[in-house]
Amino acid sequence: MCSGGCAKCLGITLIPLAVLSVLANILLFFPGGKTAQSNDHITDEVWFFGGLLGSGVLMIFPALVFLGLKNNDCCGCCGNESCGKRFAMFSSILFAAIGFLGAGYCFVVSAVAINKGPKCEVANGTLAYPFSNGDYLGDHGLWSFCEGPVDVIPWNLTLFSILLIMSGVQAVLCAIQAINGLIGTLCGDCSCCGCCGGDGPV
Template identity: 55%
Template structure:
């Protein structure tokens, strides 16, 4: 079935994106590759939500592997008819896609909130969130970024990585939605073909 091949491609993309999200989330703990800021808890609190590691990462591995395995899945043949089994598996993949949407949605929301609030950094007034009352306007006002003296380049680091996580999780949601549609169409079409082609078994 071409629907299972499509699902496999989506699964491979999701797997790659999940790995990238995990890496991006890990890098958030080490601005400029320095470890002392995480150990002294001087990072934005949104880093500790593990949205890239958990939501768009580990959780996303479930639908990714389910979609990849659909091409070999036959649901035990469903009454001995392989096409019916494919239909059953495609419909079941919708649940995995919804789980993926939930995980990626969590990552997208946390990333957006983190970008609006801005990083926690050391300023002339001490450690604080200097951009939390700007409603995200600091993102285009680069002249204000110099307020943060430590960690070095923390604003660029946070904006870049949270933006990457925002974009990747958005792509994941789109791919999972495509698989929901693919699963519905593939499942229903497979069931129809099964009923038309089988005279001995009825699914």
């Protein structure tokens, strides 16, 4: 597959992942699927905006760049038609790095949140983190320590797990584009430069 075509496929895949990450992060502001009584009831890691910023906003820029590479009609430079295309592929490596860092940030935040567990009401209505080192993941009997909000544990666990998986996929896709961009930079793309009237591969 042409490097530009491959980049377009990766960009198309990244867009829905970014949108879903944003939605998952927004839903985390409603512990247990209900409106939080106050900001103190929201788990701290939600405020790190891993899904909104890391896998969301920061991922949109690389995705748009990847999408545009297929239709890039760079006319080249210094008499070399493939020069502009190669530079575009090189720039995609930089954007892939930005996307990888954003996805990595979301991945780390989500992993920490899953291991730490949600903030919830314990005895006497006190807000605390009753779990440590992910011990609640294998022992559902410990979930009784959380007296409220109702269903906050499965809610947070599900959404942070979704963010963890999607950010992991995004990181892999950005890594693939970094390699693809390097190949496109060194070898050029197999599509021709439309604005230059070329009919052959670059």
